[in-house]
Amino acid sequence: MGRRLVLGMLGLGVAGVATARYVQGGLESFLGAAADKDPTGLTGLLPNGGGFRYYSVTSSVPDRSAADYRLTVDGLVTRPATYTLDALRALPQTRLVRDVQCVTGWRVPGTPFAGVQLSRLLDAAGVRPGAGAVRFTSFDGAYSESLTLEQARRDDVLIALSMQDKPVSHAHGGPVRLYVAPMYFYKSAKWLSGITVTQKVERGFWEERGYDIDAWVGRSNGREDHPTS
Amino acid sequence: MHRTTAWLMGACVVTAAVLYVPQFAEAVGRRELVVRVHEICGALLPVPVLLGLASRAFRADLGRLNRFHPYDRTWLRTALRREREPRPSGKFNAGQKVYAGWIAGAALVMLGTGLLMWFTHLAPIEVRIGSTFVHDWLSLAVGIVVAGHVWMAIGDPVARRGMRTGSVDRPWAEREHPLWEPELDDAPRGDE
Numbered sequence: 001m002g003r004r005l006v007l008g009m010l011g012l013g014v015a016g017v018a019t020a021r022y023v024q025g026g027l028e029s030f031l032g033a034a035a036d037k038d039p040t041g042l043t044g045l046l047p048n049g050g051g052f053r054y055y056s057v058t059s060s061v062p063d064r065s066a067a068d069y070r071l072t073v074d075g076l077v078t079r080p081a082t083y084t085l086d087a088l089r090a091l092p093q094t095r096l097v098r099d100v101q102c103v104t105g106w107r108v109p110g111t112p113f114a115g116v117q118l119s120r121l122l123d124a125a126g127v128r129p130g131a132g133a134v135r136f137t138s139f140d141g142a143y144s145e146s147l148t149l150e151q152a153r154r155d156d157v158l159i160a161l162s163m164q165d166k167p168v169s170h171a172h173g174g175p176v177r178l179y180v181a182p183m184y185f186y187k188s189a190k191w192l193s194g195i196t197v198t199q200k201v202e203r204g205f206w207e208e209r210g211y212d213i214d215a216w217v218g219r220s221n222g223r224e225d226h227p228t229s
Numbered sequence: 230m231h232r233t234t235a236w237l238m239g240a241c242v243v244t245a246a247v248l249y250v251p252q253f254a255e256a257v258g259r260r261e262l263v264v265r266v267h268e269i270c271g272a273l274l275p276v277p278v279l280l281g282l283a284s285r286a287f288r289a290d291l292g293r294l295n296r297f298h299p300y301d302r303t304w305l306r307t308a309l310r311r312e313r314e315p316r317p318s319g320k321f322n323a324g325q326k327v328y329a330g331w332i333a334g335a336a337l338v339m340l341g342t343g344l345l346m347w348f349t350h351l352a353p354i355e356v357r358i359g360s361t362f363v364h365d366w367l368s369l370a371v372g373i374v375v376a377g378h379v380w381m382a383i384g385d386p387v388a389r390r391g392m393r394t395g396s397v398d399r400p401w402a403e404r405e406h407p408l409w410e411p412e413l414d415d416a417p418r419g420d421e
Binding site: 001002003004005006007008009010012013016017018019020021023024052054055056057058059060061104105171209210222 | 251254255257258259260261294295296297326327329330331333334335337338341342349355356357358359360361362363366367
């Protein structure tokens with residue numbers, strides 16, 4: 001009888017794995033709707049309960065304010081530059097509203113991001129011949145990401161200053177983060193502090209640990225999510 | 230053995246919370262390290278039980294947990310009605326038997342789905358998505374059930390002393406597990 005309980009749980013587990021794709025969709029929309037009306041925020045803790053999850057690869061990340069934040073652009077460029085937060089704010093802003101898809105499965109629908117198109121900073125710096133990629137570094141001291149030059153010049157790649165129509169908070173990678181709309185969210189490096197134009201793509205933090213470099217949503221990392229951009 | 234299992238389970242639950250609850254994730258960070266600890270503790274979870282199989286007393290206990298007697302039904306009915314009497318039980322009451330079976334099965338499912346998520350090349354994408362789904366939801370259930378298990382233990386100091394030292398006092402055993410002694414008569418007396 002006890003044995004039957006054990007086997008019953010195993011059977012339920014296998015059935016759950018097999019039927020997940022049918023159950024999951026319904027559950028997600030139900031919980032998403034419930035989360036909108038839930039004042040306690042507890043639904044956010046349920047699996048697929050909607051909302052963002054906080055991931056950091058280091059134990060703590062320093063705070064940067066408008067006073068001490070700096071973004072450097074260097075590498076294979078003719079005019080290396082350093083931007084303050086105010087300087088970035090003074091540039092033309094682009095606002096995009098797309099879904100955010102994490103490679104671990106969660107998705108947040110219709111999230112507004114706004115900021116400066118990366119291509120604008122690259123043009124201002126003057127990319128030198130022979131350059132093929134862009135490397136991003138973070139002031140958390142550990143995270144890094146890369147895009148090919150072609151990917152970096154897409155008009156849906158932003159140096160984001162606002163997220164959900166508010167300044168990017170520290171937890172979400174503020175004051176400035178990268179936003180690569182068509183790719184899994186690990187490409188959108190938080191706490192962005194450096195943009196370096198390089199010859200070839202260098203693997204970023206998670207890519208050293210097995211994630212795909214060309215992280216198109218729905219076409220990489222063995223996943224079949226709906227494209228976000 | 231119970232202590233090792235409990236520590237491993239505790240480590241799994243704590244690291245799971247850090248991976249899952251945004252506030253904890255924010256406080257701890259170090260995602261890669263936390264993932265490693267979670268994976269390793271999860272993989273080791275069944276080891277103490279497997280080693281325990283070498284002990285005859287442990288196998289006898291497994292036999293007791295596996296065998297449901299008619300009086301177990303009485304015990305469960307009384308417990309579900311939240312009444313005190315009658316609660317006939319041997320060394321393990323019916324609640325403990327149900328818990329043991331459920332948690333053993335759940336742990337195996339968590340282990341299986343966890344391994345599929347860990348070694349991504351083992352299974353196609355549909356199976357991995359399903360595994361993530363089951364692992365997420367079952368973890369919630371396991372968390373609640375284990376919390377209940379700990380809650381019951383907190384309420385019963387004699388049972389806790391029994392787990393720690395291996396013996397309980399006679400009046401407690403006669404009150405809480407009245408059929409323990411008759412059970413001993415028809416079971417082989419091992420090295421307990």
